[in-house]
Amino acid sequence: xxxxxxxxxxxxxxxxxxxxxxxxxxxEIKHILVHTGQHYDFDMSKQYFKELNIPDPDINxxxxxxxxxxxxxxxxxxxxxxxNSEQPDFVVVVGDVNSTMAASIAASKLQTKVVHIExxxxxxxxxxxxxxxxxxxxxISDILFTSFEEANNNLEKEGIKQNVHFxxxxxxxxxxxxxxxxxxxQILENLNLKKGGYFxxxxxxxxxxxSKETLSNILDIIKEIQKNNKLLFAMHPRTKSNLxxxxxxxxxxxxxxxIITKPLNYVNFLAxxxxxxxxxxxxxGIQEETTFLHIPCITLRENTERPxxxxxxxxxxxxxxxxxxxxxxxxxNEGKFKKGTKLPKWDGKTAERIVRVLINESAK
Numbered sequence: 001x002x003x004x005x006x007x008x009x010x011x012x013x014x015x016x017x018x019x020x021x022x023x024x025x026x027x028e029i030k031h032i033l034v035h036t037g038q039h040y041d042f043d044m045s046k047q048y049f050k051e052l053n054i055p056d057p058d059i060n061x062x063x064x065x066x067x068x069x070x071x072x073x074x075x076x077x078x079x080x081x082x083x084n085s086e087q088p089d090f091v092v093v094v095g096d097v098n099s100t101m102a103a104s105i106a107a108s109k110l111q112t113k114v115v116h117i118e119x120x121x122x123x124x125x126x127x128x129x130x131x132x133x134x135x136x137x138x139x140i141s142d143i144l145f146t147s148f149e150e151a152n153n154n155l156e157k158e159g160i161k162q163n164v165h166f167x168x169x170x171x172x173x174x175x176x177x178x179x180x181x182x183x184x185x186q187i188l189e190n191l192n193l194k195k196g197g198y199f200x201x202x203x204x205x206x207x208x209x210x211s212k213e214t215l216s217n218i219l220d221i222i223k224e225i226q227k228n229n230k231l232l233f234a235m236h237p238r239t240k241s242n243l244x245x246x247x248x249x250x251x252x253x254x255x256x257x258x259i260i261t262k263p264l265n266y267v268n269f270l271a272x273x274x275x276x277x278x279x280x281x282x283x284x285g286i287q288e289e290t291t292f293l294h295i296p297c298i299t300l301r302e303n304t305e306r307p308x309x310x311x312x313x314x315x316x317x318x319x320x321x322x323x324x325x326x327x328x329x330x331x332x333n334e335g336k337f338k339k340g341t342k343l344p345k346w347d348g349k350t351a352e353r354i355v356r357v358l359i360n361e362s363a364k
Contacts, residue, residue, distance in 0.1 A: 001028060001029050001358070001359070002088040003030070003032070003088060003092055004034060004086060004088035004090070005034065005091075006079070006091065007035050007036070007057070008036040008063075008075075008097050008099025011095050011097075013049060013054060014171055014174050015094045015170045015174070017054050017177075018173035018174050019117070019355070020054050020055065022351040022352055022354070026359070032086060034103075036099040036103070037062040051267065059082060071098040072105075073102075074102075075098065075099050075102035075106070076102045076105055079102065079103045079106040080106045080110065083107060083112055089113065090112070090113050090115050090361075091112050093116055095118050095134075096118070096137070100133055101133040101134075101137050113143065113361075114143075117145045120138065120146045120152060120153075120160075121284075121305035122154045123305040128207075134305070138158070143361060145165050146165065146166045147170070147288075148306065148307075148343070150307060151166075165353070166345065167354055167357070168344070168347060168353065169343070169345070169346045172346045173348050173351050185268050187268040188275055191232070191272075193232070193272075195275040196275065196276070198232055199231045199279070200231075200232050200279045200280070200281075201222070201231060201281065202279070202280075203218065203236065203239050215242060217322070222255065222258065225325075226257035229333070231259070232258075232259045233252075233259065233260050234263060235261065270289065273286070273289060273293065278297065279296070279297050281297065288306060290313070290314055290315065291308075294339055295314060297314050297315040297316070299315055299316065299317050299318065300320055309340075
């Protein structure tokens with residue numbers, strides 16, 4: 001059996017790490033790892049291969065940045081050539097980025113079976129490019145692996161009932177495998193932080209960071225939070241670029257309780273999250289990681305494709321509503337925030353379940 005896996009951005013690498021390790025246990029499987037190069041910054045991509053013990057990609061497409069159309073067309077064109085050359089049995093795509101959708105389109109047109117890990121997530125917000133990507137990918141996939149039971153329900157509503165497998169969350173596999181390293185991280189000491197004595201913030205979505213007006217509002221919120229709380233801001237390159245463009249960086253640098261860092265490696269970032277008082281984010285994956293770690297999560301979005309993190313986990317949605325955000329901060333400081341529960345099959349065995357299904361499918 002030959003499996004070709006596609007990675008494009010940071011979350012893809014994290015999800016592919018446990019799958020790659022599980023595949024190694026099966027010598028009958030040949031695995032080809034393709035990096036589309038959608039994230040070409042070292043801090044956002046290559047370091048994750050090194051840190052998570054993922055072998056260097058067999059193929060790097062070096063697609064780089066560009067508009068949605070440019071990225072999508074480049075990935076389709078280049079993946080098509082690889083598929084014609086390698087003739088894999090399965091193409092594995094993860095998540096909901098442009099590389100995910102483009103690779104699934106290329107494979108589907110060539111009658112290669114598409115395997116979608118993290119299928120069935122829905123925000124029902126078509127202004128999010130990721131929502132378009134995940135819906136298209138799901139509807140042309142042959143095997144769909146879900147991380148929430150609700151995701152199965154979403155797929156069934158759309159008429160997708162065959163070959164849907166609830167296997168759990170592969171991102172949590174990776175977290176569990178790295179818990180010892182996370183617990184032994186020295187990042188708190190390096191930044192002079194104390195457990196439970198700070199908040200963590202990440203922001204990267206265009207809807208939050210590309211507008212001067214929105215960023216100005218965020219600055220006001222950050223200024224208010226850090227008056228009485230230490231706040232660590234792990235700054236995404238896109239966010240930093242816009243803060244510089246709008247001349248906001250100097251305002252941030254004057255805030256006494258604000259610590260600004262570049263994007264951190266996986267282990268150090270999760271160590272900061274695990275030991276924080278709470279996280280403010282617009283990321284999808286962090287909503288899941290905080291739920292597993294029982295850390296309060298304030299999601300700076302109007303909706304989420306991961307409602308399970310709200311229904312069962314530690315997550316709440318506030319959007320950019322200043323009043324809601326500060327109210328949540330106060331509840332966390334007073335110990336009144338919800339604790340959350342563990343979700344089914346978030347147990348570190350998702351990759352094992354996925355590989356077992358693929359072996360069975362290959363034998364048919």
